[in-house]
Amino acid sequence: MKTTLLAGALLALTGLGTAQAQVSDDVVKIGVLTDMAGVTADITGKGSVVAAELAVKEFGGTVLGKPIQIIAADHQHKADLGTTIARQWFDIDKVDAIVDVPNSAVALAIQSLAREKKKIVMYSGAGTTALTNEQCSPYGFHWTYDTYAVSHGTAAAVVKAGGSSWFMLASDYAFGHQLQKDATDVVEANGGKVVGSVRHPLNNADFSSFLLRAQSSGAKVIGIANAGNDTINAIKQAGEFGLTEQGQSLAALIFFLQDVHSLGLKATQGTYLTTASYWDRDEASRAWSKLFMERTGMMPSMLHAGVYGSVLHYLKAIREAGTDDPDKVAAAMKAMPINDAFTKGATIRGDGRVLREMYLARVKKPADSKGPWDYFEIVRTIAPEETVWPLSESKCPAVAKP
Incomplete structure (x- = not known):
């Protein structure tokens, strides 16, 4: 009888752990919404996609036992196109989070949609302060810089x-x-x-x-x-x-x-x-930048470094929260210090603004x-x-x- 009760208790605890470690659709999908051929393509674009991929590789390729997938699209600096892409990503493609988003007009449009959909967005390429001011969102994080x-x-x-x-x-x-x-x-x-x-x-x-x-x-x-x-x-x-x-x-x-x-x-x-960063600051930044150079033929801009850091921190927060539920992940992101190859001990304020040394x-x-x-x-x-x-x-x- 005691053995049976003990086994049942262990089974209940195991089931509880399984229930807490949940990933929707059995994959964590991150969309890099960027500028592939326009005015900011060199400082974002394909480099931002590589930065996100390097973050996934550094993290280990999986989170909570589930695969991590990076997809990308070009918003062409058009707010309506950016919103259309984001809506399809959220509603059809089951994207869990969006990163980069150069162009403030596009970013503000995405912010409104993501707030409605309860989806996390981490802005590295956008500069407007409205993202963490009058148009702030509990799911929006202004990562790299602002005006x-x-x-x-x-x-x-x-x-x-x-x-x-x-x-x-x-x-x-x-x-x-x-x-x-x-x-x-x-x-x-x-x-x-x-x-x-x-x-x-x-x-x-x-x-x-x-x-x-x-x-x-x-x-x-x-x-x-x-x-x-x-x-x-x-x-x-x-x-x-x-x-x-x-x-x-x-x-x-x-x-x-x-x-x-x-x-x-x-x-x-x-x-x-x-x-917000420079490739030649220390050994960690130089080592990461060498990997980036091998993939892109250039050293990273601060926006590339921001995409990398935001994706890595997001994945750490999922691991900490034991789920990709956006409310729990957002809370974990704000509770955890930010540490990566370019950033040491930064924090996130209640409005979503990353407080970092520049x-x-x-x-x-x-x-x-x-x-x-x-x-x-x-x-x-x-x-x-x-x-x-x-x-x-x-x-x-x-x-x-x-």
Whole structure:
């Protein structure tokens, strides 16, 4: 009788453990929604897919005994197309989480859908602060950077170095609008002045008319508030117009390793930027970046590193929660510190914003570079409290005001 009772108790405990370790549809499926051929393809795109795959490989390929699958699609910087893809992924393809999502307009559309569907999304490529502010979601995580972070890191440094008057050249969509606003706030808070601004279409080829307006403004600094190929084209054409030779400086409010690689050190030397990661920081980042280089032919952008880190943390949270249930996984993600090849001891705030150290970097002079991709000098480490807005200013209903 005692043996029978003991066996029954053990069976009940085993059944309880099995019930707790649950994976819907017997697979954890993660969708990389990215830009495969557009303005941000070099800093996201196929590299983001590889980053997600490397995270899965590092984790071991399975979670809770079930396989992990990575799928990918190109949203083409269209909010309606991005939403259509996400809806099919959620409703038909049974995707559990989405990562990357460059383009803030697309990200905001996905945020609304994912909140409705109770699906986790981890944004590495999008920059708008609205994702963790007025349009926050219990299932949304802003992973790598936002416009507040990069503008506070870069604009403040330039103003303090003497760049007191600015002209803003911004891309005409949600990301550019927010970056322009955040940078303007920083410039003015530090005693500078924005004397003019102009907005250009996404994926713009000809910046001549915009740069002429910037030139005629007489501003000491031209703030480049865009990303990807738009940043490259704007800086390249500014050089062709001789703006820096005539005494104006360029401040790229968001600038990537791939942008420097495309433009060259001669054209970009001395440019300040704020970054969430750099491939050559330590042994762990160098080792991971070598694997990435073998797959892609380039070193990772901070957005690639963010996709890798977000996927790895998501899988760890599933393991910790014993299920892929989005509510339980989201809670585990917020309870656990973030540790990966690029990030040590970061945390997630109640609004979904990752609180991480960032770095003020300066592009090296050609003579100081040891070779391809050796482009950044880290000037200083920026504490998380310098790059996130205080909760007292938050409009996210999920967080309590201090």
